[in-house]
Amino acid sequence: MQTAILLFDRFTSLDAVGPYELLGRLPGAETVFVAEETGPVRGDQGSIAIVADRTIAEVPRPDIILVPGGPGSRRAMENPAILEWLRAADAGSTWTTSVCTGSLVLAAAGLLTGRRATSHWLTLKELPALGAEPTGERVVFDGKYVTAAGVSAGIDMALHLLGRIGGDELAQTVQLLTEYDPQPPYDAGSPEKAPAGVVAGLRDVKVE
Amino acid sequence: MQTAILLFDRFTSLDAVGPYELLGRLPGAETVFVAEETGPVRGDQGSIAIVADRTIAEVPRPDIILVPGGPGSRRAMENPAILEWLRAADAGSTWTTSVCTGSLVLAAAGLLTGRRATSHWLTLKELPALGAEPTGERVVFDGKYVTAAGVSAGIDMALHLLGRIGGDELAQTVQLLTEYDPQPPYDAGSPEKAPAGVVAGLRDVKVE
Numbered sequence: 001m002q003t004a005i006l007l008f009d010r011f012t013s014l015d016a017v018g019p020y021e022l023l024g025r026l027p028g029a030e031t032v033f034v035a036e037e038t039g040p041v042r043g044d045q046g047s048i049a050i051v052a053d054r055t056i057a058e059v060p061r062p063d064i065i066l067v068p069g070g071p072g073s074r075r076a077m078e079n080p081a082i083l084e085w086l087r088a089a090d091a092g093s094t095w096t097t098s099v100c101t102g103s104l105v106l107a108a109a110g111l112l113t114g115r116r117a118t119s120h121w122l123t124l125k126e127l128p129a130l131g132a133e134p135t136g137e138r139v140v141f142d143g144k145y146v147t148a149a150g151v152s153a154g155i156d157m158a159l160h161l162l163g164r165i166g167g168d169e170l171a172q173t174v175q176l177l178t179e180y181d182p183q184p185p186y187d188a189g190s191p192e193k194a195p196a197g198v199v200a201g202l203r204d205v206k207v208e
Numbered sequence: 209m210q211t212a213i214l215l216f217d218r219f220t221s222l223d224a225v226g227p228y229e230l231l232g233r234l235p236g237a238e239t240v241f242v243a244e245e246t247g248p249v250r251g252d253q254g255s256i257a258i259v260a261d262r263t264i265a266e267v268p269r270p271d272i273i274l275v276p277g278g279p280g281s282r283r284a285m286e287n288p289a290i291l292e293w294l295r296a297a298d299a300g301s302t303w304t305t306s307v308c309t310g311s312l313v314l315a316a317a318g319l320l321t322g323r324r325a326t327s328h329w330l331t332l333k334e335l336p337a338l339g340a341e342p343t344g345e346r347v348v349f350d351g352k353y354v355t356a357a358g359v360s361a362g363i364d365m366a367l368h369l370l371g372r373i374g375g376d377e378l379a380q381t382v383q384l385l386t387e388y389d390p391q392p393p394y395d396a397g398s399p400e401k402a403p404a405g406v407v408a409g410l411r412d413v414k415v416e
Contacts, residue, residue, distance in 0.1 A: 012229070013225050013228065013229055014225055014226060014228075014229035014386065017221050017222055017225040017226075017256070018222060018225075018226070020221065020222075020253075020255070020256060021220070021221055021222035021253075021359065024253045024255060024256075025253070030255070031253070031255040031256075032255060033255065033256065040248070040259045045228075045229075045232045045233070045239070047228070047232060047238070047239040047240060047241065047261070048225070048228060048232075048239075048241065048258060048259075049258070049259040049261075050256060050257065050258055050259075051248045051256075051257040051258075051259065053255070053257070100387075120387065121387060138387075138389065138391045139391075149387050150385070150386060150387030151229065151385070151386040151387055151388070152363065152386050152387055152388040152389075152390070153387055153389075155360065155390075155392075156390065156391050156392055156393065159392055159393050159394060160393050163393060163394070168394065169403075169405070169406060171393070171394055171396075172394050172396035172402055172403060172406045173396075173406050173409060173410060175392060175394055175396045175397050175402070176396050176397060176398070176399065176402045176406055176407065176410055177358070177359070177410060178222065178358060178359040178360050178397075179308075179328065179329060179346075179357050179358030179359055179360055179361055179397055179398065180359070180360040180390075180392055180397040181346065181360075181361075181397025181398040181401065182360070182363075182364065182388075182390035182392070182397070183346045183347075183364050184363075184364055184367055184383060184388055184390070185364065185367050185368050185371060185379070186367060186371070186376065186379055186380050186383055188379075188380035188381075188383045188384050189383050189384060189386075189387055189388040189389025189390070190384070190387065190389040191384065193389065194380055194383070194384045195377075195380060197377070198377060198380045198381050198384055199384065201381060202381060202384055202385060
């Protein structure tokens, strides 16, 4: 089993690394970071660069495709090489997945047409114009298409996938190994829970 | 304000990237990934490499030091260049922090002597021999020394730190932006909660 994690300039690093850390522990699986060209790819805050070890052309038939989000997803949505790779790879994939605004890239490739999907809460409203049906769930399964909400939701998605692929005991083992027993000191992780002023402050931000 | 995230061969990627994603959003802060030498540093599962943009020698006085864990922490604990850098940088830091077995590296540098600290649940028992007092908490503050439990606990630690440094509203804004509203499909993230068989399976593993 091969998992391909797509990188593009200005991706959000936790979107990619959260699922990587968990899914990468699937016994016998190979994970590969891919991009249009090999070499370091810079994340959205500029301080991080993760190395793409292979080009997308070199990884034509991954079993699992994972597309992170980030400001750079806007350009990815308009990049024919990325969209064509996604369509071709999806034709042979077992799971086609995204985190955050990565769902906009999948949708731009035509892969979420008529499907239930999610995205970062600030960009959910963009899904209908791209053919998908937005839902407020944190992780959405529609057949083999799995989309997660913003950034950290990719960790929850990875646990769901591990359970589906390797069974509950494997997923629980990875949860315990990564000590994923969340205890955030605030309860502000969704617009329904965060203080109104915090939500309003982010609504005014142009989220790319 | 400058945050230095230490990389070493076979670090655990989420230990570094979880806190990076949140702490990096501190307004006006610069985050830099450092290692003994610049260039790509491979994580513990082998498929990821994050670029160290600067050597530790080039970043002598960070305000925040963050040491991730991972199998490679064993060699880091015995690496004089890393230990000397940690001691010198700590002399000027505002916060000295770790995730997972990163606390063993801080302790090996003599920085946790007599202090309360945590680590991955499988390595907590190693802290006393290194001079620290283990606790079962997920995030432990002892003065400027902040240690987080295994892997994903670094995200909670980052939220705590954001609150202390920038205030509750900033921390809540970052929590909402990263949509950190955890909904794991299992409740197996600590040895107290996971099924006994899952805990036993990991206890038998040699955790480096």
